[in-house]
Amino acid sequence: MVDGFETYLDTHAGEAQLLLERLCSQPSIAAQHLGMAEMAELVESLLVGAGFNTRRLCVEGAPPAIYGEQRGSSPYTLLLYNHYDVQPAEPLELWHSPPFEPTVRDGKLYARGVSDNKGEIAARLSAFRALRGTSGELPVTIRWIIEGEEEVGSPHFEAVAERYADLLRADGCLWEGAGFDVAGRPTLVLGTKGLLYVQLDVQGAGTDAHSGSAPILPSAAWRLVEALASLRAPDGRVRIPGFYDAARSPTPAELEALADQTDMETEMRRAYQVDAFVDGLTGMALRKRQAFSPTSNIAGLLSGYTGEGVKTVLPARAMAKMDFRLVPDQDPQDILAKLRAHLDAEGYGDVRVSELGSAEPVVTPFDDPFVQRVIGIAESYAGQPPSIAPIIGGTLPLLGALRRHVGVPGLSAPGNPGYWASGAHAPNEHIRLDDLARAVRYNCHMFAGLAYGCCIVS
Amino acid sequence: MVDGFETYLDTHAGEAQLLLERLCSQPSIAAQHLGMAEMAELVESLLVGAGFNTRRLCVEGAPPAIYGEQRGSSPYTLLLYNHYDVQPAEPLELWHSPPFEPTVRDGKLYARGVSDNKGEIAARLSAFRALRGTSGELPVTIRWIIEGEEEVGSPHFEAVAERYADLLRADGCLWEGAGFDVAGRPTLVLGTKGLLYVQLDVQGAGTDAHSGSAPILPSAAWRLVEALASLRAPDGRVRIPGFYDAARSPTPAELEALADQTDMETEMRRAYQVDAFVDGLTGMALRKRQAFSPTSNIAGLLSGYTGEGVKTVLPARAMAKMDFRLVPDQDPQDILAKLRAHLDAEGYGDVRVSELGSAEPVVTPFDDPFVQRVIGIAESYAGQPPSIAPIIGGTLPLLGALRRHVGVPGLSAPGNPGYWASGAHAPNEHIRLDDLARAVRYNCHMFAGLAYGCCIVS
Numbered sequence: 026m027v028d029g030f031e032t033y034l035d036t037h038a039g040e041a042q043l044l045l046e047r048l049c050s051q052p053s054i055a056a057q058h059l060g061m062a063e064m065a066e067l068v069e070s071l072l073v074g075a076g077f078n079t080r081r082l083c084v085e086g087a088p089p090a091i092y093g094e095q096r097g098s099s100p101y102t103l104l105l106y107n108h109y110d111v112q113p114a115e116p117l118e119l120w121h122s123p124p125f126e127p128t129v130r131d132g133k134l135y136a137r138g139v140s141d142n143k144g145e146i147a148a149r150l151s152a153f154r155a156l157r158g159t160s161g162e163l164p165v166t167i168r169w170i171i172e173g174e175e176e177v178g179s180p181h182f183e184a185v186a187e188r189y190a191d192l193l194r195a196d197g198c199l200w201e202g203a204g205f206d207v208a209g210r211p212t213l214v215l216g217t218k219g220l221l222y223v224q225l226d227v228q229g230a231g232t233d234a235h236s237g238s239a240p241i242l243p244s245a246a247w248r249l250v251e252a253l254a255s256l257r258a259p260d261g262r263v264r265i266p267g268f269y270d271a272a273r274s275p276t277p278a279e280l281e282a283l284a285d286q287t288d289m290e291t292e293m294r295r296a297y298q299v300d301a302f303v304d305g306l307t308g309m310a311l312r313k314r315q316a317f318s319p320t321s322n323i324a325g326l327l328s329g330y331t332g333e334g335v336k337t338v339l340p341a342r343a344m345a346k347m348d349f350r351l352v353p354d355q356d357p358q359d360i361l362a363k364l365r366a367h368l369d370a371e372g373y374g375d376v377r378v379s380e381l382g383s384a385e386p387v388v389t390p391f392d393d394p395f396v397q398r399v400i401g402i403a404e405s406y407a408g409q410p411p412s413i414a415p416i417i418g419g420t421l422p423l424l425g426a427l428r429r430h431v432g433v434p435g436l437s438a439p440g441n442p443g444y445w446a447s448g449a450h451a452p453n454e455h456i457r458l459d460d461l462a463r464a465v466r467y468n469c470h471m472f473a474g475l476a477y478g479c480c481i482v483s
Numbered sequence: 484m485v486d487g488f489e490t491y492l493d494t495h496a497g498e499a500q501l502l503l504e505r506l507c508s509q510p511s512i513a514a515q516h517l518g519m520a521e522m523a524e525l526v527e528s529l530l531v532g533a534g535f536n537t538r539r540l541c542v543e544g545a546p547p548a549i550y551g552e553q554r555g556s557s558p559y560t561l562l563l564y565n566h567y568d569v570q571p572a573e574p575l576e577l578w579h580s581p582p583f584e585p586t587v588r589d590g591k592l593y594a595r596g597v598s599d600n601k602g603e604i605a606a607r608l609s610a611f612r613a614l615r616g617t618s619g620e621l622p623v624t625i626r627w628i629i630e631g632e633e634e635v636g637s638p639h640f641e642a643v644a645e646r647y648a649d650l651l652r653a654d655g656c657l658w659e660g661a662g663f664d665v666a667g668r669p670t671l672v673l674g675t676k677g678l679l680y681v682q683l684d685v686q687g688a689g690t691d692a693h694s695g696s697a698p699i700l701p702s703a704a705w706r707l708v709e710a711l712a713s714l715r716a717p718d719g720r721v722r723i724p725g726f727y728d729a730a731r732s733p734t735p736a737e738l739e740a741l742a743d744q745t746d747m748e749t750e751m752r753r754a755y756q757v758d759a760f761v762d763g764l765t766g767m768a769l770r771k772r773q774a775f776s777p778t779s780n781i782a783g784l785l786s787g788y789t790g791e792g793v794k795t796v797l798p799a800r801a802m803a804k805m806d807f808r809l810v811p812d813q814d815p816q817d818i819l820a821k822l823r824a825h826l827d828a829e830g831y832g833d834v835r836v837s838e839l840g841s842a843e844p845v846v847t848p849f850d851d852p853f854v855q856r857v858i859g860i861a862e863s864y865a866g867q868p869p870s871i872a873p874i875i876g877g878t879l880p881l882l883g884a885l886r887r888h889v890g891v892p893g894l895s896a897p898g899n900p901g902y903w904a905s906g907a908h909a910p911n912e913h914i915r916l917d918d919l920a921r922a923v924r925y926n927c928h929m930f931a932g933l934a935y936g937c938c939i940v941s
Contacts, residue, residue: 057792115788115790176794177792178793230755233909235876235908236908237875237877240876242755243757243761246781251712254712259709261705296690297689298690302700315698323786323787324704324795326786326787326789327784327785328784329781330573331784333515334515334635335514337782337878338570338908381792418693418694418696418697448690450794
């Protein structure tokens with residue numbers, strides 16, 4: 026059996042942190058085409074070091090996805106998904122240490138990507154090294170794909186999944202991962218929201234002008250503000266006709282899972298530095314809103330002069346970046362068409378809409394055998410049932426392509442060392458180092474448990 | 484008599500351009516505290532070189548205003564106003580040559596400030612050098628103040644005018660100047676709009692968040708968009724209660740002047756690169772809107788991620804810069820109070836409003852003797868009556884202080900080499916070099932005319 030890995034972990038305590046610091050020292054911002062080739066190389070070399078046969082899955086226009094395969098002692102085949110790209114680090118001035126210089130403070134490791142999701146790459150690598158170091162081989166066959174465009178909406182994953190579907194087939198898939206909650210319960214995630222990411226551009230006059238001409242010239246900034254205001258009521262409800270039509274109601278099993286979740290409100294308020302959530306929501310109402318409400322979010326706004334002091338300019342251009350998070354069974358292309366139709370109908374035909382990314386919502390049903398098996402492993406590890414999210418606010422843009430071309434059931438399990446206050450996508454992203462050790466240990470149990478059954482904790 | 488200056492001008496043809504290139508090579512961006520000390524030094528040295536006794540008018544917190552005085556052969560005393568600061572040069576990527584490297588292309592000189600208003604400083608300096616070079620002295624006594632904060636709303640001019648009122652008294656004042664229109668008519672400007680410049684800041688959650696939390700967290704960007712949308716109807720009408728209360732109607736003389744203006748619509752459409760003006764305005768309706776409509780303009784918008792590609796962030800902060808251009812007899816402090824009251828009444832008490840600058844509208848009446856005298860000189864120079872703007876969209880923030888503490892009547896006359904397409908405040912600001920020569924010549928006539936009467940053209 027494989028429980029000997031505990032000894033390995035005790036004698037190699039700093040290994041996962043070293044791996045993680047190497048991963049986080051290399052910038053890899055897909056949106057800015059920064060460091061992607063170097064990062065692909067680093068990831069591939071680390072997979073080789075953990076015993077994988079690797080290859081690069083290439084499609085035109087994308088940084089290569091790194092693929093690794095390693096045969097295990099049981100016939101069970103598990104697909105793992107991660108991404109080696111990270112979000113941009115801006116606003117840089119809010120970081121207390123440079124985002125690409127991993128820094129330990131008070132038992133926490135700070136760096137862009139340390140939680141989302143290089144931490145999980147390191148935790149998985151470390152688990153494989155431990156399992157091999159203990160038994161000489163892995164308990165299950167692992168197929169691992171690590172792409173480089175998750176944070177820009179995985180625009181080429183469709184092509185990758187289609188071309189390399191045979192490499193990706195497996196009995197189950199562990200997506201980019203979840204963690205443990207404040208009560209020490211493992212959290213499982215069965216679904217992610219869909220996403221439509223667009224940029225709205227408005228052109229007013231052909232050139233910036235002295236604002237003294239404001240009475241007689243078109244204003245790009247006002248036009249954008251008015252177009253945006255037409256999209257959403259102040260109470261948050263999206264005004265685009267038909268926006269909610271395809272949103273299905275939560276099932277009884279989903280509502281039951283929400284009701285059984287650990288109360289994380291205090292931690293979430295502290296993490297986001299808010300006194301209360303919108304509309305004073307709490308309890309089940311808060312959980313339902315978070316899980317099953319689609320949103321229209323303004324991710325960026327830019328027009329005219331934004332520097333220090335005063336500039337009296339009438340800007341010629343204005344821009345907004347928006348993301349719509351979608352619930353089952355909303356379709357991003359349908360929402361895009363409705364957005365365009367709404368703007369046209371409201372007289373904003375001149376507002377240009379460019380799609381920068383899209384993903385469909387994906388949910389794995391509770392009664393899938395893979396789901397039931399992972400629930401059992403999680404419970405046996407923790408001695409209490411996991412806290413299960415039927416769907417989370419985040420998006421894994423690749424899941425739709427994976428479902429269509431590969432058809433493997435999947436979920437997120439606690440292999441990621443991040444926690445509720447990690448600040449993914451925000452300044453000062455970090456993990457707690459204790460959580461990293463736990464993630465490695467959990468991963469070992471998970472991989473072993475899938476091979477031998479659920480009761481591997483002594 | 485002084486008409487000998489024509490000979491001087493012919494033999495010193497490049498002098499004004501050289502002076503102007505020196506002035507424009509030195510950045511002097513008040514908003515960014517860039518190059519102000521160096522610019523003050525350069526201006527003072529050029530005034531000394533043109534025969535002025537200079538001193539620095541200092542008040543705490545401001546770059547020094549440069550003051551020069553030179554006694555003339557007649558008792559007439561003329562006050563001149565200019566400013567040595569310029570607008571920020573952003574967006575830099577739209578400039579075809581660096582903004583602080585004066586560059587000649589196709590008979591035009593490109594640089595930030597070349598039109599607004601270093602061109603006029605150069606044209607006045609050059610006129611004084613010509614008049615002295617011809618007669619050994621100036622025809623009138625000149626008092627010249629050149630401040631360094633006009634483009635940030637002249638926040639310290641009130642203190643300067645109060646402390647140094649005795650130095651500024653004169654029979655009339657030529658403000659920062661006007662030019663010639665497309666028909667070759669001199670243009671006179673009798674008034675400028677008031678200004679209220681504010682920054683609106685909104686804080687949502689305490690930190691940027693992953694946009695997957697958008698269903699339950701406050702959004703600073705949406706909050707700002709909604710607050711802005713409450714301020715203005717899509718037709719441009721300002722919704723702040725009482726905003727228009729103090730706006731007086733144009734007088735018959737003002738309407739008559741508007742009707743007599745040269746038609747500049749083609750040139751303006753070309754300069755702003757628009758097919759039409761707002762609401763399809765043309766003719767008198769266009770002129771009335773431009774002259775007598777107060778505006779609320781969005782000069783800048785910023786929130787979240789504005790770089791390349793995709794970042795799925797829920798930004799914690801959002802900011803807008805706004806300028807309100809005001810007509811007689813609107814008062815900027817009254818408008819500020821009404822803006823605050825409106826936001827509070829609409830439920831936007833959390834939207835922070837910071838005043839970054841203000842100025843009252845100032846108009847000199849048609850029947851002022853100084854106005855009549857300048858009209859006569861302009862007509863005698865051009866052989867046709869000037870085109871007169873009772874009020875323009877721009878603002879000279881110092882005029883209120885000048886009126887209160889000094890009381891000298893003023894206007895803008897064609898001493899500025901800029902033209903309707905100069906792009907003041909915009910990228911690729913430029914003048915036509917032929918206009919620079921004309922501005923110098925006109926200034927010579929103007930100064931001589933004020934001393935000796937209006938008929939100095941042979």
